[in-house]
Amino acid sequence: MTDTTTERIAALLSEGLTLRSRAQIEATFPARSLPPGAEVMRVPPSPTGFVHIGTIYAGLVNERIAHQSAGVFILRIEDTDKKREVAGSVARIVEAFDYFDLQYDEGPIREGAYGPYFQSQRGDIYMAYALELLRSGRAYPDFATPEELQATTAAQQAAKVRPGTYGKWALWREKTDEEVTAALDAGTPFVLRFKSTGSHEKRITYEDVFKGRMEVPENDLDVPLIKSDGTRLPTYHLAHVVDDTLMRVTKVFRSDEWLPSTALHIELCQALELTPFTYGHFAPISILDKNGGGKRKLSKRKDDEANVEFWIAAGYPVEGVKAYLLGLANSTFEDWYRSNPSVSLSEFPVSLEKLAASRAPLLDMAKLQDYCKDYIASLPQDEFNKRLIAAQTNKDFKHALEVNADYTNKVLEIERTGEKPRKDLAKWEDAFDNYAYFYDQLFTKDFAPQILAQLEDIDTKTVAHACAAFLESYDPADESQIWFEKLKAAAEKCGFATDNKAFKANPEKFVGNVADFARIVRVKLTGKNRTPDLTAIMRVMGIDRIKNRLQ
Ligand code: GLU
Numbered sequence: 001m002t003d004t005t006t007e008r009i010a011a012l013l014s015e016g017l018t019l020r021s022r023a024q025i026e027a028t029f030p031a032r033s034l035p036p037g038a039e040v041m042r043v044p045p046s047p048t049g050f051v052h053i054g055t056i057y058a059g060l061v062n063e064r065i066a067h068q069s070a071g072v073f074i075l076r077i078e079d080t081d082k083k084r085e086v087a088g089s090v091a092r093i094v095e096a097f098d099y100f101d102l103q104y105d106e107g108p109i110r111e112g113a114y115g116p117y118f119q120s121q122r123g124d125i126y127m128a129y130a131l132e133l134l135r136s137g138r139a140y141p142d143f144a145t146p147e148e149l150q151a152t153t154a155a156q157q158a159a160k161v162r163p164g165t166y167g168k169w170a171l172w173r174e175k176t177d178e179e180v181t182a183a184l185d186a187g188t189p190f191v192l193r194f195k196s197t198g199s200h201e202k203r204i205t206y207e208d209v210f211k212g213r214m215e216v217p218e219n220d221l222d223v224p225l226i227k228s229d230g231t232r233l234p235t236y237h238l239a240h241v242v243d244d245t246l247m248r249v250t251k252v253f254r255s256d257e258w259l260p261s262t263a264l265h266i267e268l269c270q271a272l273e274l275t276p277f278t279y280g281h282f283a284p285i286s287i288l289d290k291n292g293g294g295k296r297k298l299s300k301r302k303d304d305e306a307n308v309e310f311w312i313a314a315g316y317p318v319e320g321v322k323a324y325l326l327g328l329a330n331s332t333f334e335d336w337y338r339s340n341p342s343v344s345l346s347e348f349p350v351s352l353e354k355l356a357a358s359r360a361p362l363l364d365m366a367k368l369q370d371y372c373k374d375y376i377a378s379l380p381q382d383e384f385n386k387r388l389i390a391a392q393t394n395k396d397f398k399h400a401l402e403v404n405a406d407y408t409n410k411v412l413e414i415e416r417t418g419e420k421p422r423k424d425l426a427k428w429e430d431a432f433d434n435y436a437y438f439y440d441q442l443f444t445k446d447f448a449p450q451i452l453a454q455l456e457d458i459d460t461k462t463v464a465h466a467c468a469a470f471l472e473s474y475d476p477a478d479e480s481q482i483w484f485e486k487l488k489a490a491a492e493k494c495g496f497a498t499d500n501k502a503f504k505a506n507p508e509k510f511v512g513n514v515a516d517f518a519r520i521v522r523v524k525l526t527g528k529n530r531t532p533d534l535t536a537i538m539r540v541m542g543i544d545r546i547k548n549r550l551q
Contacts, residue, residue, distance in 0.1 A: 029246040038071035047089030064350040075107030126234035141190035209280030219264040256281040283360040315428030320372030369426035391428030400439040447527025491517035
């Protein structure tokens with residue numbers, strides 16, 4: 001192409017944009033003054049829907065690597081695909097980062113010196129680089145129509161060769177100036193493509209932080225650099241190379257779906273005379289398929305757990321989730337966590353070697369819940385109360401907790417200390433199930449109906465009889481031992497076996513055994529089959545409430 005034609009194309013691409021030269025741009029993104037060894041890390045989500053828990057995982061790892069080296073952590077919004085963008089997604093990303101306390105130094109709201117941090121606001125920057133590639137002969141306009149591209153794909157299928165725009169399949173790669181001029185004169189739309197000089201037959205090597213030495217074919221694809229959707233925004237390839245260079249990112253950690261594009265990114269860097277990046281490609285979080293399908297990637301569509309809203313709505317404690325995710329990233333975390341119970345998670349030194357070894361992190365919800373249960377159980381009483389109440393979304397329950405403050409304090413203290421403190425809350429949402437029955441209105445509405453189901457194997461007369469017998473001897477002042485002796489006596493009086501052997505030998509001689517008797521009392525009082533120690537519960541409930549429920 002002649003210079004005139006090249007400039008005609010450049011003018012069309014940059015129409016209406018105020019472009020600076022590459023040198024001018026680079027002067028505004030100087031090297032950062034950071035201590036030696038400081039890492040500049042980034043997480044660049046696209047605002048195309050809900051926030052994936054994998055983004056939080058990546059955020060946690062990148063944030064740690066940045067901050068533990070006195071470096072910088074950037075949150076970049078990759079909003080170049082306007083068709084896939086979903087309104088409100090940016091706010092969701094920012095909220096999720098705040099919720100999980102992932103302190104980014106630069107990004108939306110926290111403007112730094114290397115912004116804008118929205119790619120859609122950096123269009124002129126990418127264009128300067130795209131035009132440089134055009135002018136140096138490393139980019140060309142492709143006027144192929146969608147039909148022509150389809151025909152190429154069909155021909156590639158028939159010839160059983162790789163799909164894509166490369167070599168002889170790149171229709172406009174070697175066109176003459178006359179042909180290009182004619183297409184321009186006709187006003188034919190075009191897309192700006194990279195002109196690769198690579199060969200698929202040759203191989204290159206690079207060092208991946210997580211995967212070690214990689215040997216891959218050279219890139220030979222002539223990928224689009226600028227989108228042809230009218231926005232003139234860059235494709236991911238150009239945007240990644242330009243932004244991570246200008247923002248002075250020191251390590252690019254990204255999901256291994258980008259692994260096949262790495263040779264292209266290396267070639268793009270070379271074409272622009274930029275230093276290629278240090279990459280780390282990690283496997284996405286996987287999950288065990290609930291229908292027995294084995295281990296598979298966490299799916300946006302199938303798994304609620306993929307969406308951080310699920311975690312936030314249920315009130316999983318951030319600290320528990322983060323602790324679990326750190327354990328996924330580094331196998332040494334668990335030991336560190338156990339031996340440093342009161343140290344902030346941000347003190348844990350994330351190791352890249354350990355991260356590399358944690359191949360495909362598996363989300364084990366049972367284990368995660370254990371982390372959260374331990375965390376909630378470890379909270380001091382005051383904080384536990386405050387956070388539990390603040391997190392309730394059921395208005396009636398929240399109101400009940402708040403208006404009966406003294407009663408609530410006693411309720412929430414049950415079995416939180418001692419040798420085996422209770423661990424029945426994995427998330428704040430679980431509080432309803434475990435505490436709402438203490439409040440009469442909620443008990444009547446939400447728990448009393450369950451009583452019928454849970455005592456359906458015992459006839460109502462027996463239930464009434466058992467409750468009356470129990471109440472008759474109950475004294476709130478009794479210690480647990482005496483309480484139990486009295487319960488046994490009442491059970492015996494009602495025809496229940498107090499000796500399990502005797503019961504097993506002749507079950508037909510008894511109404512049930514003492515465990516059945518205790519179950520009646522427990523279920524009538526709480527609507528539940530399993531609760532913490534009943535004597536403690538009864539002491540807090542008070543005699544009037546007990547009578548009310550047992551009569
Ligand atoms: N916006 C890209 C994505 O969401 C970022 C990939 C990267 O980390 O470079 O997949």
